Amino acid sequence: MNKPLPRRKNQRAAAIAVVVFLGFLGCAAVFATQWVWGVVTSFWDSAEPAGWESTSAELTVAVSPVMAPVLADLAEAFNEQGRRAADGQSLVVTVVAYDPEELVGAAAQSTPPFQAISPDSSLWLAQLEQRWAEGDESVSPEGGAAIPLAQRRIGTQLRYAVSPIVLAAWEDVALRLGWPDRPVSWQDVQRRATQDPNFKWSHASTRHASGLLAVLAEFYAGAGLTRGLTVAAATDPATLAYVQAVEGTVRFYGENEDQVVERLRQQGREFLDLFVAQERLVIDWNRQHPEQQLVALYPAEGTLWTDHPLALLELGQRPGEPGVTANQRQTFQSFADYLTSEPSQRQLLAAGYRPADLSIALDEPGSPFADTIRVDWRQPQTTLQMPPAEVVAVVSDFWYYTKRPTNVYLVVDTSGSMEGSKLRSTQNALKSFLEQIRGSRDRVGIVEFGSDLKSYTQLATLDDAARQQLNRQIDRMNADGGTALNDAVYAATTALQQENQADAINAVVVMTDGLENQSQRSLRDLRNLLAGTPELPIVVFTIGFGEDADTATLEEMARIGGGQYRRASEADLDELYRIISTYF
């Protein structure tokens, strides 16, 4: 009788045990889920952002090309010290060279490939802040930010060296301009350039501080002002006419001041009478060329300073952009301390810069400023007022419409050896070049050659229709045949001579990857052709593409054409064409 009861009891006990087990299992499942979720979220939270690791102590600094070699030396010495962060990471600085305008563009993008910048002038920092503000609605006072000035792209910054922008002139030229008895003004140079057809002067493009200053000074002079330049005054027809007249006398534009100096080295005293550059270039030149000295003239109306700011970017403000890590901030601070230490400051002084350390007297024994009148550490007495960013933008843009017009033929080798990726790289580079040419009076033509002239597009002003036509021609290029290099350059040069536009910059940019093997014309023919029209100088730039290019021929061609030879690979052809475009 009693047997069934224990079974029921047992069954009930088993049921309770199962329920309890399931209850515990449920609790365990909840805890386990929490744990798994915790692990997942903690993994998610600690996931490395794109760009660099969250503990990285490597700081990449984008530097203007003129300062890059000096800063790279200093960075190398800094890295050799083996400084470390608290977590053991090495504090490492890498220097990469950027044109200031490119640098601003890259820094305004999300996740730039660097965390700090050192352009040649703080004016680029202002441009960057403006670009940054334009892309961020919360920055405007109306945008609703709690504080109107908080969202900035640029954080901590310092200056480690400065150099005023000067008129660099040969000593005899400086004497004729009135130095050292009286201050020489921008107007003196502009007057001389417009009155003396033999006077040769140059400034860099407005993509560099010295070029921008030179053009700004022309706008001030044209508007009859020395401060308070407005958009209205800058765009007044009389101002533009003046700037156009002065710019018409510029012999040569270049990517930066170092290129001007390189040309001086190659071509000597006859290349230019005067050019606009940083004071430190004058010091550097005079140290290397005691036989032929330059003089730094500090313009009477005022000049600008290249002040080489070193600035840390405040990254991480936009979704997905990694912020600067604590270790990178430490590297920045440590490198800043290193740059402003006395040995580094003296190294910068030796390189011709004025060090930021004010305890270093510029006229102390051994200083490049001591015992010379060709640079004057008491100068400049005054600076030109930097107008608001919108006026600077107008000045920079209007330069393209008032500068000397350009006629340029792109002579392109599409012989059989160019087949495949080489041709594709060339096509891309040619299109980039066309994009860079923005002047309303600039004209471009294309000569495509193989065993003979394959196609020829006459010079055309780059309106929309002409751009489309040139781009179509570039797309149609086909690699075959031999290399009739001389004939192609001869043809382009002849076409420019027939245009006979003496007030323009006339140039041929020729690119080849091989050896001359098909031409009827020789280099001597080309030399004679160029020499036949001294009143119409035609500049020939040559590009040797790849390892098989005939360097000797191309160098000679550039020499007789008064231009430059450059070597390029597939990786940098596009950049080289872009650089060459700054000469026009």
Add this chain to the structure above:
Amino acid sequence: MNRTRILFVSILAVAILIVGATLLFTDRGGGGTALTVQRPETVELRILASLPVEPWVRSAADAFNRSERTVDGVPVRVQIEAVDGLTALGRWDRNEFGALEAGQSPDSLAEAERQALDNFPVAWIPDSRYLVELANAAYKERLGRDVFLTDGEYRARPIAISLFTWGLYASRAQVLEARYGAIGWQAIHDAATAAGGWPELGGEPGWGFFKLVVPNPSRNVGGLAAMIAAAGEYYGRTDIAVEDVVNPEFQRWLKDLMGAVTDFSSSSAYTAEDFALFGYSVGDGGQLLESDLLQNMQGILTRWEDPLSLYYPEYLTWFDFPFSVWVGPETTALQKNGALEFQRFLLGDEQQSAALAYGLRPANPKIGVDANDASLFAQWADRGVLPVVPRTTAMRSPDRETLLALLRWFELNVKQ
């Protein structure tokens, strides 16, 4: 024990084991709540210091760390980070330091998040109360409360004082004094707007126009102080309000003044250093922080051979570098007390006396500005430095709406 009971006990044991193991892993994984609060071996204090006081505060921090102080028996170490006031303000405003949201507590954070708070700034020494006001304004929107207090134990306390002072290159100052007598905002305004520039004022033609140096208020809160001082002199009173800022006649007058600044776009947070580095070429004179001017006097003399002359304005503004302790839950009580300990150290006689070598006026009234030989006030007494400045016309700190109105006016009308 029958089989069913054995089964029952076994199931129970397995269940307990499962739960136990889960709890163990959960604890190791670090999610969930903190079970114990461990006493740290060292209390680390990260303190943000504005640029004018950073060298002094860093030197004091080194001395403090060497003295091996403790709070509740735990050693304290101070780590100073130099951040210009407005950059720090921007980082507070963007919540870059990772302050918790309203209602959040450290206990609810994952381990990684909790660790991130270890580096949270315990205190901030901005240039001025203006910045504390603006930071509180930002957090008031987010949290509904102030994060830096103005009263109580943790109230922001000034640790040093520096006055805004006229600094002019001596060659230029002589010409202006001869023409206008006293140096003030109106004299500077008239010099700045002279159509003929320096030749009209009696100066050298090579000097060009009169060039004013005023910090860019978007980079250095000294620019804001200068505008407040200019407004005080324009209206002839010590308090200004929003209606004063928006007065069109005042705005025209102020814009004339700002038009004499050579380059706002390139001026950095280090305006006095810029002034020294570029010399009279970018600025004939301006109203800048006294400590910055004093620190650069020797450099200016070395680089330009034309010393600065100092003049004190009638309507005074100053920085008081308030030591502001963060009062949120992101920092521990030990850290907050450690910060107060460092604050007391800074206000002690020794460090206040050391501040004189940096051109800072002690906040501790027991220490005079000529208390030691290293004092820059003593060194440059012949250039116009006054040990005691009458403060009868000291500008009152404007409210945050007035500050924002001035900043917005600058952003819209002057900023380059």
